[in-house]
Amino acid sequence: MKQPMVAATRYIKSYAIDRCTFQGGARIGRVSLLQNSNTFQNLQRTSRHILSSSFTRASAEPLSESFSDFTSPIEEDNCSSDCAGKCEQPQKRHLEQFSYVHGFGDSVRRDVDDGAPFLEDSRLSGFANEASMEIQHNRELSTANNEKIVSAGIDMCEQLFIRITSSRKFCNSKSYIADPEASKARLHLSLCSRFAHFHGALKVFDQVKERQVKLNVHDYNILLYLCSGVASGNILKDSWKSKKKPNKTLDDPLQDNSNASENSEKIEHNISSNDISQYSPEDVKLAIERAADILEHMLENGVNLNESTYTSIIRLAVANDDGDLAFKTIKLMESSGISPKLRSYGPVVHLFCQRKEDDKAYEVDDHMLSLQIQPDESILDSLLKVSIHAGHDDKVYTYLHRLRKSLRVLLPATVKTIENWFTCKASVFAGKANWENLPSDEECELAIADSGGGHHGLGWLGMGPWQVRRTHIHSNGTCMSCGEKLCVVDLNMEDTDVFAESVARLACQRMKLNTFHIFQDWLGEHGPFDAVVDGANVGLYNPKVYNGFSLRLLDAVVRRAESRFCTEKLPLVLLHGRHKSEIMKSQAGVSFISRFMKNNALYFTPSGADDDWFWLYAAVKCRSVLVTNDNMRDHIFALLGNNFFPKWKERHQVRFSITHKSVDIHLPPPYSTILQESQRGSWHIPQAACDDSEVVKEWLCVTRPRDMAFSQET
Structure with missing residues (x-):
């Protein structure tokens, strides 16, 4: 019921856009492209009626946003002559509006068509027809003026060039003088x-x-x-x-x-x-x-x-x-x-x-x-498609495992390609050469253990056609379709060492002198640790409530991590050097620092260094848990790529939450969100919620019998 309301509001908001012009390198002016537009007013009226009907039928709460906020002029260009809207600048603005109005009109019409119950209202039916007429009118105008719109963009480029080259700043630049x-x-x-x-x-x-x-x-x-x-x-x-x-x-x-x-x-x-x-x-x-x-x-x-x-x-x-x-x-x-x-x-x-x-x-x-x-995923998807077309089941198997190794969740288009493979005729005979000599359960179990979990790599198992279903995974890791339990997949020893070396290499490239080498030597002397705590992330958990950095929160989380993960040593606490003086102001802070420094479990990162590199390297090198609520989406984590970091993060990051009564530690899930191949030859493929999300929408469950009488006729 709320779909038309949401869509209409979204598109109304998109109208009042800012266009920046430059003069001597500085931004000036904000222009509303659809001001005084009859087309906009008609579509706005249509949206209001759609919103009104949605509100009445869905018994929703009154709208908190006023359309006048979206349609009020931001800044109006004053014209020196009485041009009645015929001067060059309004014409350019009128030409540029068509692509936006065209998109909004299509959306309104599409939302009305999708919500069939709304069309029972004769008023809405009339406004839908009105919107349709506006769409057709806009399409005709857009087609007729397409060349003019392109010309306007070119003129903007040339005008910008003239303004910049005539500015004093440009003429005084070293490159211009040379x-x-x-x-x-x-x-x-x-x-x-x-x-x-x-x-x-x-x-x-x-x-x-x-x-x-x-x-x-x-x-x-x-x-x-x-x-x-x-x-x-x-x-x-x-x-x-x-x-x-x-x-x-x-x-x-x-x-x-x-x-x-x-x-x-x-x-x-x-x-x-x-x-x-x-x-x-x-x-x-x-x-x-x-x-x-x-x-x-x-x-x-x-x-x-x-x-x-x-x-x-x-x-x-x-x-x-x-x-x-x-x-x-x-x-x-x-x-x-x-x-x-x-x-x-x-x-x-x-x-x-x-x-x-x-x-x-x-x-x-x-x-x-x-x-x-x-x-990347798009290339592997193309290679999968050409392998499916050629019927190369061995290549399909290889590319599935390469997807598993490089990505946590797959885009909907890639999952659709995989689904097409398991439902095509060629997949029925996948692994036929090994049907008379399939590996035993013990061999598969040993291969999965050696790989770190989640796959065995022994080739296609089972015989005959596959059963493909869309499903979800229970919180305990059990597939709600086939009943198999998904595995916990972690980096093996070799991959962990490679990942630690890559983190150290990137950190050294981005730090002055040998500050990170000093930390590596210190960690090698006093490590390993069972837990690493991102001190700044914990201490600044809620700075508005706790008035900046809170030592009390840090101490509570550290003690909780110590009781949960540590056996012999204290957790390693990493803090930026600028927090040291603030902590030392109180007697509790002096006691905290004294306790951890005495046990070589506290390290202050030097000035000018990003402490993210330090706690990440320590957690990877020590193969320990990392206590932090950091989402790790900054540019430094993007440099790590997708081969190891997402898999490591899912298994080693421990989040925390703090209430007025207690500190809670949230362990990683009991299964890994990654493409998995089971001991019985089944496949479970996670699909992303959208094209730009790490959130899993659903899973593709693919199974077939491990042993069956498969005749030539079948």
């Missing part, structure tokens, strides 16, 4: 990239050639980036609109990603269609042709190619449907001493998989693994 023409060209190219202004960038390049302006590799990469994006059919605008989630953006040549993790190179799946510029076949052909000119000019001027340059060439080859050339470019890139990245391989693998060339896709995958580059 080489005015090159400085302007670089700025213009950057703006063209921001606004996906492909033709404008080509125009700048032609001017550069004519005036013999010297560009660097970064400038050429911008041009090749735009060409490769246009050649693929669309390109993301790197404007303020597309920076809603800065940690998940497309590869941008304006940023140096040389030290970024592979996670930052994954394509964001939630990009709005308004942020993507689409191009005609003529533009695609032009992009491929001009890219060759740009590359030739780059080589003639003696500019060395880097990883971004090669990646753009690879994308151009893929856009030209030449996967062989793209793969040769990767090999040339490696032979030139430049290490390929995941983004270099992704387009090639996807192309071969789309063309059902499984052997070539496997070859690229093997080359990627030889350089210790792990594919």
Whole structure:
């Protein structure tokens, strides 16, 4: 009943958007794009009636938000002449409104259609028809003015260029004083990239050639980036609109990603269609042709190619449907001493998989693994699909385990691919070569123990067709479909050592002098510990209630962890050095520090160092539990990747809660949320709640008989 209300409110809010303009590098102005819009008023009236009906039928609480808050003007542009709304700026705003109104109208119509009971009301039926008429009207206007809208975006790019280059700050910059023409060209190219202004960038390049302006590799990469994006059919605008989630953006040549993790190179799946510029076949052909000119000019001027340059060439080859050339470019890139990245391989693998060339896709995958580059979920999904199409059950088995090793939960699209495999005819005969010599229960049990739990790796078990069900897992770890109990999966000794070394290496790279090496030596001398406590996270549990850092809370949690986990030593407490003076102000603080320092169970991290590295390394190295409520989603944890960190975190993080009566410790769940292969050959696959969530929505339970009479006719 509440769906139309929620959708209408969401879209009404989205209307009053801010558009930033620049003058001399400073932000000015906020403009409401839909102010004084008849279309907006009609759709607002439709939404009000939908909201009113939803409120009446669902007996919901009165709305706390007023539509006037959303529709009131933020800041109005004053026009010096009596233009009656016909001047250039209102026209531009009127043109830009159509994509937003179009999306809102479709949503209103869709919500009304989904809620069939609402249409019993004749008033709502009339307003639904009114909304439908508005949608059709907006579509006609949008089609007629599409070229004008694109032109408005291009004009914004050019106007911004003029304003910045005429500012005093730009003219006094060192780069402008050193080489005015090159400085302007670089700025213009950057703006063209921001606004996906492909033709404008080509125009700048032609001017550069004519005036013999010297560009660097970064400038050429911008041009090749735009060409490769246009050649693929669309390109993301790197404007303020597309920076809603800065940690998940497309590869941008304006940023140096040389030290970024592979996670930052994954394509964001939630990009709005308004942020993507689409191009005609003529533009695609032009992009491929001009890219060759740009590359030739780059080589003639003696500019060395880097990883971004090669990646753009690879994308151009893929856009030209030449996967062989793209793969040769990767090999040339490696032979030139430049290490390929995941983004270099992704387009090639996807192309071969789309063309059902499984052997070539496997070859690229093997080359990627030889350089210790792990594919992301989208690549593994494509490899799964091409293996299913080719009927290679051994490859499907391999890729399932690679998904298990690299990810905790899978996206709905990947789970659907796996479901398609287990329901296809080829899966019925999976593992047929071993049907006469299946491993015993004892062999499977031993293999699972050796692997650390969750899989045996002995190949397909069972015979005949699979039974596939969507289900949930009980809090005790039992599957509510087949009744099997899921395992606890932890890192084995070898993986734990590798993970600890990677944490130490990253920490040393980001700290001054040898501060982390000193901590490593200290931990090696006084460790290991059964529990590690993130002192700052505990002491600042609720700073508003407890008036800043609370030693009383820290002491209570430490004593609770000591009684629960520790046998001989006290828990290791890690605190930032700035908290020491605050703790020492009280007699209780002096006693606390004295007790833990005497037992070598307290370590103050030095100034300027992030204490996250210290408690994470200590917990991993000591193979102990980590007491903290930190969600560990900061950038430093993103650097750790998905191979070990998510699995380790799930099994070793212990959360706590504090009430006025007690301190409670919350242990990890009795099973691991990860793709699991059981001793009987069953599979349990966790599916994420959405495309950007670690929350599990449901599980895929896949089973088949371990032993059965399977005739040739069957």
